[in-house]
Amino acid sequence: MVDHLKRLTWDRLTGILQDNGAKSEDIDKVELIASRRTFLGQMTAVGALASMGLASEVALQGLFGRGLIPVAWAAEAEFMSTKTGMTIHNTRPVNGEFEPHLLDDDITPPERHFVRNNGLLPDRARSKDLQGWSLSIDGEVHNSLVLTMDDLKKFPAVTLPLLVECGGNGRANFDPKVRGNPWNRGAVACSEWTGVRLKDVLQQAGLKETAVYTGHYGEDPSLRSSVPPFSRGVPIDKAMEEHTLIAYQMGGSDIPALNGYPVRLVVPGWVGSCSQKWLNRIWIRNKEHDTKKMKGYSYRVPKYPVVPGIRPPKSDMKIAMAWQIKSMITRPTPDTHYKIGQTIDVAGHAWAGEDKVSQVLISTDYGVTWHKANLTQRPSQYAWYRWQTQVSFPKRGYYEIWARAFDDKGQAQPFRQPWNPKGYLGNVIHRIAVHVDA
Amino acid sequence: MWMPKFKILILLLIWLPLNAVAESAVSESVPELSGKVLFEANCGACHSLELPKSQRLDQGTWQWVIDDMVDEFGADWITEAQQKLILEYLVENYGQKP
Numbered sequence: 001m002v003d004h005l006k007r008l009t010w011d012r013l014t015g016i017l018q019d020n021g022a023k024s025e026d027i028d029k030v031e032l033i034a035s036r037r038t039f040l041g042q043m044t045a046v047g048a049l050a051s052m053g054l055a056s057e058v059a060l061q062g063l064f065g066r067g068l069i070p071v072a073w074a075a076e077a078e079f080m081s082t083k084t085g086m087t088i089h090n091t092r093p094v095n096g097e098f099e100p101h102l103l104d105d106d107i108t109p110p111e112r113h114f115v116r117n118n119g120l121l122p123d124r125a126r127s128k129d130l131q132g133w134s135l136s137i138d139g140e141v142h143n144s145l146v147l148t149m150d151d152l153k154k155f156p157a158v159t160l161p162l163l164v165e166c167g168g169n170g171r172a173n174f175d176p177k178v179r180g181n182p183w184n185r186g187a188v189a190c191s192e193w194t195g196v197r198l199k200d201v202l203q204q205a206g207l208k209e210t211a212v213y214t215g216h217y218g219e220d221p222s223l224r225s226s227v228p229p230f231s232r233g234v235p236i237d238k239a240m241e242e243h244t245l246i247a248y249q250m251g252g253s254d255i256p257a258l259n260g261y262p263v264r265l266v267v268p269g270w271v272g273s274c275s276q277k278w279l280n281r282i283w284i285r286n287k288e289h290d291t292k293k294m295k296g297y298s299y300r301v302p303k304y305p306v307v308p309g310i311r312p313p314k315s316d317m318k319i320a321m322a323w324q325i326k327s328m329i330t331r332p333t334p335d336t337h338y339k340i341g342q343t344i345d346v347a348g349h350a351w352a353g354e355d356k357v358s359q360v361l362i363s364t365d366y367g368v369t370w371h372k373a374n375l376t377q378r379p380s381q382y383a384w385y386r387w388q389t390q391v392s393f394p395k396r397g398y399y400e401i402w403a404r405a406f407d408d409k410g411q412a413q414p415f416r417q418p419w420n421p422k423g424y425l426g427n428v429i430h431r432i433a434v435h436v437d438a
Numbered sequence: 439m440w441m442p443k444f445k446i447l448i449l450l451l452i453w454l455p456l457n458a459v460a461e462s463a464v465s466e467s468v469p470e471l472s473g474k475v476l477f478e479a480n481c482g483a484c485h486s487l488e489l490p491k492s493q494r495l496d497q498g499t500w501q502w503v504i505d506d507m508v509d510e511f512g513a514d515w516i517t518e519a520q521q522k523l524i525l526e527y528l529v530e531n532y533g534q535k536p
Contacts, residue, residue: 224512
């Protein structure tokens with residue numbers, strides 16, 4: 001390997017591309033991208049390629065050997081410009097979130113929906129080409145189905161606001177720090193989804209007695225082609241729940257490329273990885289789905305509370321499923337300055353996985369005293385609730401606004417984040433700072 | 439189309455001191471590359487380096503991450519000796535402050 005670490009030139013690059021079987025049209029695409037200023041403002045495409053890890057010939061050879069070409073990364077980054085204001089954790093694969101004050105809308109607009117991708121953007125999502133796309137339903141069913149978009153649209157359409165939240169949302173608040181994208185609070189969205197009920201499709205296929213779990217597959221290539229694609233599933237009851245959708249629109253338009261065009265699952269209230277993007281197959285299983293992403297420490301939490309920093313054995317881990325009680329302050333913007341006595345509108349969202357939110361309490365004195373915020377009913381199950389209140393401060397100083405939500409089972413958000421090895425299901429209370437000037 | 443090609447060359451040369459470092463290592467035919475070079479050459483092959491660079495992990499967790507990359511995610515070409523150097527580099531530069 002060492003001898004391949006040589007300086008890269010354009011000719012060497014095209015040479016490597018050719019040696020590794022890149023088609024001439026791919027090479028043309030690389031040229032095209034290199035000749036345009038495409039995305040991210042002033043940064044040239046070439047610069048972006050470089051920053052994305054086009055670091056050395058050795059890395060390149062490895063990549064092209066795996067069937068990856070820079071055009072794939074470049075185009076992916078190009079789509080990030082559709083998410084103005086996103087805090088980007090990672091450009092390849094794309095992972096980014098919005099700060100809570102940018103998520104104030106009751107219905108999250110598509111351009112503010114977080115992006116959590118495990119693999120690469122499929123060609124189809126990039127070109128918006130439906131040709132050749134279909135969704136298969138197979139496994140423990142009486143009639144396997146292969147549905148085109150037209151077939152899918154023959155099932156009754158439903159449009160619902162539904163909450164999707166990455167299982168790692170809140171990971172940045174874990175102490176000791178854990179591995180993974182350091183999501184703060186914004187890997188959550190309540191967008192309006194249009195699609196068909198998964199239940200209706202499964203009923204048409206006819207579930208066998210033996211059907212207990214789903215296994216979801218999508219078109220996104222994994223980061224290394226020898227590694228199996230990202231796949232997870234849910235117990236059949238959740239699949240049959242009437243809010244679980246095979247969605248083909250978000251906010252009344254095609255699903256954005258980065259969020260799963262043309263079709264994805266929406267399994268609301270559960271960890272986001274259940275909601276497979278770029279969906280093309282659902283395998284009905286006669287046992288718990290058993291891919292890598294269902295096993296070990298992936299999307300799993302300890303069966304019992306553990307010492308922070310200590311990883312229990314695999315056999316003591318269980319699958320993370322529904323989210324727990326949670327809330328977020330979306331107004332005001334943190335670190336806003338106010339005058340003494342000025343009325344401050346405070347608002348946000350609360351949600352509770354499979355449960356209902358019963359109340360949201362607010363404190364402006366580090367939890368010494370609390371008052372109840374007004375809670376508005378959600379438009380439908382699995383949408384988030386709106387809460388709002390007003391506060392003002394009689395003296396100058398630094399203040400924090402804390403929000404704490406309760407569910408209908410009496411569970412409230414914790415003051416300190418309980419720890420698990422991969423930082424899943426974080427729901428510690430949200431605190432923001434405000435300043436009152438003399 | 440020649441201008442952009444030229445730009446690639448220039449940009450890569452400016453942006454990537456790594457290449458120069460690697461090359462000098464090669465020309466001296468010392469097989470040992472530094473942990474930094476190994477990290478940058480290998481750990482950005484599948485995902486951008488932003489991902490590992492955003493982490494602040496203790497030695498045990500970094501070891502766990504590297505084991506997963508090699509055993510589960512397909513970074514199987516990184517030798518054990520190289521893994522060790524990468525681990526030291528990561529613990530030193532992206533470690534967890536006690």
